Amino acid sequence: MIIRKRATIFIVITFLFLLGLIYRLAEIQLIRTESFSASKVNLIEESVRQRTQVMVLDQGRGRFVDRNGKALTHDYFPSLILFPFLKHTQWPVEELASILQVPSSEIIKSIKDIKEPIVYGAPDPVALSETQMEQINKLKIPGVFAVHRQSKVEDLVAEHLIGIIRQDRDQVLKRYADKVEEGNLSVHTPIGILGLQQVFDEFLLPEGESKLMYHVDNQGGPLFGIDVKYTAPANPYYPISIQTTIDKSIQEEVEKITTDTKLKKGGVVLLDIKTNEIVAMVSSPSLNHSNPFSSEGGAHNYLLEPQIPGSVFKTIVAAAAIENNIITPNRLFNCDLDIYGQIDDHKLGQLNFEDSFAQSCNQTFASLANELVKHKPSTIEDFANKLGLIQPVGWNGDVFHFDDFNQLPVNRSGRIWEDDTDKSAERAVSQTAIGQKEVRVTPLAVANMMGTIARGGEKKQVKAVSKILYKNGSTLFTFKDQALEGEALSPYTIAKLQQLLHRVVTDPKGTGRRFQALDTEVAGKSGTAETGRENIQKEKLYNKWFAGYFPATSPKYALVVVELDVPGNQAVTNDVFYKIVDSLE
Structure with a gap:
């Protein structure tokens, strides 16, 4: 009787454990794939991230411009994007070099040791003309793209007025709990914490990134051939720009x-x-920027x-x-x-x-x-x-x-x-x-x-x-x-x-x-004015x-x-x- 009772208890515990494990797997793979755990992790995004090489072209957040349309936060620059798999394939590098008017050896050297997509010439990218961009894209070389890519303005101005953005999980949940719950916003999305960035934050929130994606296996090799996909939000009117009165x-x-x-x-x-x-x-x-609210942070x-x-x-x-x-x-x-x-x-x-x-x-x-x-x-x-x-x-x-x-x-x-x-x-x-x-x-x-x-x-x-x-x-x-x-x-x-x-x-x-x-x-x-201080x-x-x-x-x-x-x-x-x-x- 004692042995039977122990066996019954063991079977029940094992069954409950397996039931809990099955539920946990279902929760991960079926029920809460886009908002898992208290941290609201999007498991689909994380899984894709592990199996892709990505070049983000536009993070999707709106930008600020001055009264004449000059960029104050970020701008869009014509850039040449090169993917890592090019170093393992035969492709017409000479034709690309001819358009850029550089030696082909420079292009080959730039991709020799890369593991992620690069902007050619970075940190000082080669400035492409609209004509060059058109010529490059007409070549239709897999892994070679001439695109307008978002880039932060080097010399930021009016920082106290414009403000800053950064990741703040607690503030995201406080301000946009409904968007996070619906899966329309990640808790890791940078938001405005100061200045006009904070005031106009809801207008500036990204609807999604524009990016080039290339799927790889666990060795970094091509998973679905050498097809690079372009993804972008469906709404062509966003992201918006806030036109300030600043000159x-x-x-x-x-x-x-x-x-x-x-x-x-x-x-x-x-x-x-x-x-x-x-x-x-x-x-x-x-x-x-790193610690604006400290005693010497200048907030x-x-x-x-x-x-x-x-x-x-x-x-x-x-x-x-x-x-x-x-x-x-x-x-x-x-x-x-x-x-x-x-x-x-x-x-x-x-x-x-x-x-x-x-x-x-x-x-x-x-x-x-x-x-x-x-x-x-x-x-x-x-x-x-x-x-x-x-x-x-x-x-x-x-x-x-x-x-x-x-x-x-x-x-x-x-x-x-x-x-x-x-x-x-x-x-x-x-x-x-x-x-x-x-x-x-x-x-x-x-x-x-x-x-x-x-x-x-x-x-x-x-x-x-x-x-x-x-x-x-x-x-x-x-x-x-x-x-x-x-x-x-x-x-x-x-x-x-x-x-x-x-x-x-x-x-x-x-x-x-x-x-x-x-x-x-x-x-x-x-x-x-006398302040009364010394x-x-x-x-x-x-x-x-x-x-x-x-x-x-x-x-x-x-x-x-x-x-x-x-x-x-x-x-x-x-x-x-x-x-x-x-x-x-």
């Missing part, structure tokens, strides 16, 4: 200037005044993050004072005093309103702000909104099934007051008037303010992308110009602001007088700004340069602004 040539020049002048932290934003589009944007320090785009503006903010107080008619022609301000009425280290004497703005007298704007706030506590923020300074300024709207779509990865508001009780505290109002205390605005919003003034008061959202294009170049979606909501300034106030900003440069004592040496007339406002040498650190537009009388560009956390005597802000304007003359 690649200008962007490259701005990046060079920023690097050469050693602007360590901060950045530059250049807007096209007519369209309110970003023409160039540079944030420093540069981006570390911050400082142009999109609120900063302390300093005297640039006096533009708002000036606008409020003009529109509220509290400026009289003969009114003078004691600019020997600081904002608290104490003797200032930088004595400027008795100045009228216009001279006060040009020479950036703190006492004048502290006095005016207190008058304005006593009359109406919300005055300062009201006028900041009229110039689009503290509201999110990036393009926002409906795009297909995306409601409330933001073009920019960060579309943050600024702020003026953190505590409303500060409006009744004279010292707090005085500090606020000169862009200190709790005032925080993004450099992009400051550029938008300058663009608004230069356009005559017309408020617009800022665009970084103009169109989404199909693969064939036709338009899938156009981002139309959109107004910023809210009231605008009167034409009279705008005209007065234009005069004030121009005088900052033309006045012999103006804070922007250095720019008089330029061939192009500039209008703008400087700013020096470096290891115990030097006080400041935010140094210059924001303006040019040409002053017929504006084309709005430009903001800001350097953050810099000792005042080491700032290169004006150098950068000067050189950029000079380069665009």
Whole structure:
């Protein structure tokens, strides 16, 4: 009985084991072939991968181009693809060499030791003409193909704005669990993790790779003869292109200037005044692709993050004072005093309103702000909104099934007051008037303010992308110009602001007088903001700004340069602004 019982138990256990094994085999080969295990492994893909030699021509992800159609992320180059089996066959290498105008021995040498398909001439591929491509393909040599192959642009630009992609299994599952479950997306697919790559990721996702495939046995020999297959997604309109508003040539020049002048932290934003589009944007320090979110990874785009503006903010107080008619022609301000009425280290004497703005007298704007706030506590923020300074300024709207779509990865508001009780505290109002205390605005919003003034008061959202294009170049979606909501300034106030900003440069004592040496007339406002921080040498650190537009009388560009956390005597802000304007003359 005991032996029979043990035998029964053994048979049952064996049966259950075999049943489990059969189920496991069925799961692998029949049930979950395209999404196996928690890692969602596509077993069919993996099996094919082990038995094929592949040359990927296009990974399928959409790309970014500049406003003129120049590639910003990757482009398509005419390339010659050679497969390994050629070294074991007789083929007309002389005919190919004749078309390429190279010795046939060079071609034979290039494939002598290869085990995978190659791009001939890589890492510096031979540049083929369209005529050469046509001649090569007419030869119909198995294993020899002249095709347009995707290639990464060597010198990437506008990296903080464009962003980066990388493999991130957890994020793929979080964002696109349904696509993975349906087998339409692999967990290993690179996705956007920063910048416009992240914002437009769903538009850019690949529908599949375009590739040349050659099946081999476990020795690397031909499995089905020497037939090379071409596979590609069925949809001829994809992958798409995102047409940005960036001008690649200008962007490259701005990046060079920023690097050469050693602007360590901060950045530059250049807007096209007519369209309110970003023409160039540079944030420093540069981006570390391998570890962008580390303490020194450079992931911050400082142009999109609120900063302390300093005297640039006096533009708002000036606008409020003009529109509220509290400026009289003969009114003078004691600019020997600081904002608290104490003797200032930088004595400027008795100045009228216009001279006060040009020479950036703190006492004048502290006095005016207190008058304005006593009359109406919300005055300062009201006028900041009229110039689009503290509201999110990036393009926002409906795009297909995306409601409330933001073009920019960060579309943050600024702020003026953190505590409303500060409006009744004279010292707090005085500090606020000169862009200190709790005032925080993004450099992009400051550029938008300058663009608004230069356009005559017309408020617009800022665009970084103009169109989404199909693969064939036709338009899938156009981002139309959109107004910023809210009231605008009167034409009279705008005209007065234009005069004030121009005088900052033309006045012999103006804070922007250095720019008089330029061939192009500039209008703008400087700013020096105390940060309350020190470096290891115990030097006080400041935010140094210059924001303006040019040409002053017929504006084309709005430009903001800001350097953050810099000792005042080491700032290169004006150098950068000067050189950029000079380069665009």
